Amino acid sequence: MKKIQLIVGARPNFMKIAPLYRELEKKKDIFKVSLIHTGQHYDEKMSELFFDDLEMPKPDVYLNVGSGTHGEQTARIIERYEEFILSSTPPDLVVVAGDVNSTFACALVAKKLCIPVAHLEAGLRSYDERMPEEINRVLTDRISDILLTPSIDANKNLEKEGIDPKKIFFVGNIMIDSLVEQLEKAKKSKIKKTLGLDNDEQYILTTLHRPSNVDEREGLKTILYAFAEIGKSIKIIFPMHPRTQKNIDRLGLAEMVENTPGLLISEPIGYHDFIKMEMEASLVLTDSGGIQEETTYFGIPCLTLRENTERPITITQGTNQLVQLDTESIVNATLDVLKRKRKKRTVPKFWDGKTGERVVEVIVRYFDEEKSSY
Ligand code: UD1
Ligand code: UDP
Numbered sequence: 001m002k003k004i005q006l007i008v009g010a011r012p013n014f015m016k017i018a019p020l021y022r023e024l025e026k027k028k029d030i031f032k033v034s035l036i037h038t039g040q041h042y043d044e045k046m047s048e049l050f051f052d053d054l055e056m057p058k059p060d061v062y063l064n065v066g067s068g069t070h071g072e073q074t075a076r077i078i079e080r081y082e083e084f085i086l087s088s089t090p091p092d093l094v095v096v097a098g099d100v101n102s103t104f105a106c107a108l109v110a111k112k113l114c115i116p117v118a119h120l121e122a123g124l125r126s127y128d129e130r131m132p133e134e135i136n137r138v139l140t141d142r143i144s145d146i147l148l149t150p151s152i153d154a155n156k157n158l159e160k161e162g163i164d165p166k167k168i169f170f171v172g173n174i175m176i177d178s179l180v181e182q183l184e185k186a187k188k189s190k191i192k193k194t195l196g197l198d199n200d201e202q203y204i205l206t207t208l209h210r211p212s213n214v215d216e217r218e219g220l221k222t223i224l225y226a227f228a229e230i231g232k233s234i235k236i237i238f239p240m241h242p243r244t245q246k247n248i249d250r251l252g253l254a255e256m257v258e259n260t261p262g263l264l265i266s267e268p269i270g271y272h273d274f275i276k277m278e279m280e281a282s283l284v285l286t287d288s289g290g291i292q293e294e295t296t297y298f299g300i301p302c303l304t305l306r307e308n309t310e311r312p313i314t315i316t317q318g319t320n321q322l323v324q325l326d327t328e329s330i331v332n333a334t335l336d337v338l339k340r341k342r343k344k345r346t347v348p349k350f351w352d353g354k355t356g357e358r359v360v361e362v363i364v365r366y367f368d369e370e371k372s373s374y
Contacts, residue, residue, distance in 0.1 A: 004033050005091040006035050007103070008037050009038035009065075009077070009102025012175075014056065020095065024363075035056070036061045036084070036106070038105070038106070040100060043268075045268045049270045053270050053271035054178060063076075063077065070101065078109055081109045085115070091110075093118060093366075098120070099121070099136045099137045100133070104139050116145040118148060122141050122148055124150070124154050127308065128307070132211070142161075150171075150174070151172075152170060171359050172350025175290055175293055176293070176294075177356050195266065202234055203235040204285055205277050206238045206284070207287070207291060211243075220253060223325075226334070227262075230334050231260055234338065236262055237266070284301070289309075292309060295318070296345055302314070303323045303334060305323055313348050317345060317348050318345045318346075318348070319343055
C-alpha cells in the first residue's frame with residue numbers, strides 16, 4: 001500500500017487536485033490518499049465552497065497558515081508541513097499542483113525529507129521573474145521527481161533547462177477534467193438570476209488579482225478607467241478576489257468603482273457559478289492563469305491583461321490574446337473583439353477530461369519501476 005499526500009492551498013489548486021483525488025480513490029487497494037490543505041486561502045468563498053462544488057471530502061489535515069508576506073507565508077507552510085510529516089508516517093509520494101506558494105513550500109519539505117515529489121502542471125514558463133509564480137514554478141520543477149505537463153511546450157521548456165526527459169510526462173490539462181466533470185451541474189447554476197442578469201443578456205466577465213495589476217494605484221486605475229469606458233456599452237461582471245477588494249479599499253478607489261455605470265461587483269463566486277458565467281460570456285477579461293485555459297476550452301474570447309503568459313498555447317491554438325496595459329489599448333481590444341467574428345480554436349491535445357487517469361498510470365509505473373530497481 002502506497003501512501004500519497006495531495007497538497008492544496010489556494011483556489012486554483014482545488015480544481016487541479018479534485019480529479020486526481022477521485023482517480024486515485026478508484027485504486028484504494030494500492031493507494032492510501034490523504035488531502036493536506038495548507039490554509040493559504042481560507043475565506044469560505046476562496047476555499048470551502050470548492051470542496052462542495054468539486055465533490056471533494058474535507059481535508060485530512062489543515063495547516064491553517066493564512067496570509068502574510070511571501071517569506072512569512074512560505075516559511076509557515078514549510079514549518080507546519082514538515083512538523084506534520086515528522087509527527088506521522090511519512091508518505092511515499094507528495095503531489096503538488098500549479099505555482100502558488102503552497103506548491104513550492106510543500107515540494108521543498110518533501111524533497112528534503114527524501115520523499116518523492118510529483119508536480120502537476122509542470123513546465124509552464126512566463127520567463128518573467130517579477131512574477132512570484134515563475135519562481136515557484138522553476139524551483140518546484142527543479143526538485144520534482146515526476147513532472148506532469150499540460151502541453152508540449154512545457155516539455156520543451158523543461159528539456160531546455162536540462163531536466164532528465166525520463167522524469168517528464170505529457171499528461172494534459174487536469175483543470176479540464178474538473179470542467180468536464182462539473183459541466184452539467186454548472187449549466188444549471190442560477191447565478192445569472194442572482195446577479196440580476198436577463199437570460200440572454202450580453203456581458204463581459206472579468207477577474208483580476210495579479211500584484212502587478214492590483215497592488216499599485218496607477219496600474220489599478222488604468223484598468224478601472226478602461227472598465228468605465230467599456231461599461232457604457234456592455235455590463236461587466238466582476239467577482240472580486242480578496243486581494244483586489246482590499247487594495248481598492250486601501251487605495252481609496254471604492255467610490256470610483258461603485259460609481260462606474262455597467263460595472264457589477266460581487267464577492268468571488270463558486271466553481272459551478274463561475275463556469276456558467278464563463279461559458280456564456282461575450283468576452284472574458286482576466287489576469288488569471290486558469291481562466292485563460294478554460295476560455296480556450298469553451299471557445300470564448302479572452303483578453304489577458306498581462307505582458308506575457310506561461311500558457312502560450314492558449315494564444316497559438318486557443319482564443320486568448322495579450323493586451324497592452326494602458327486604458328486605450330484595453331478599451332480598443334475589447335470593443336474590437338466584441339465586434340469581430342469569434343476566432344476558431346482547437347482544443348489542445350489531452351485537454352480531454354482524462355488527465356487524471358493518465359497521471360495515475362504514471363504514478364503506478366513509477367512505483368513499479370522503483371520496486372523492480374530494488
Ligand atoms: C495566490 C497565488 C497566485 C494565484 C492566486 C489564486 C502565490 C504567490 N500567489 O495569490 O499565484 O493566482 O492565489 O487566487 O501563491 N486573502 C483573503 N482571504 C483569503 C485569501 C487571501 O482575504 O482567503 C487576501 C489577504 O489579504 C492576502 C491576499 O488576499 O494577503 C493575497 O493572498 P495570497 O494567498 O498571498 O495571494 P493571492 O493574491 O491570493
Ligand atoms: N474561479 C471561480 N470563482 C471565481 C473566480 C475564479 O471558481 O470567482 C475559478 C476559475 O473557474 C478557475 C480558477 O478559479 O478554475 C482560477 O483560479 P484563480 O484565477 O484564482 O488562479 P490562477 O489560475 O490565476 O492561479
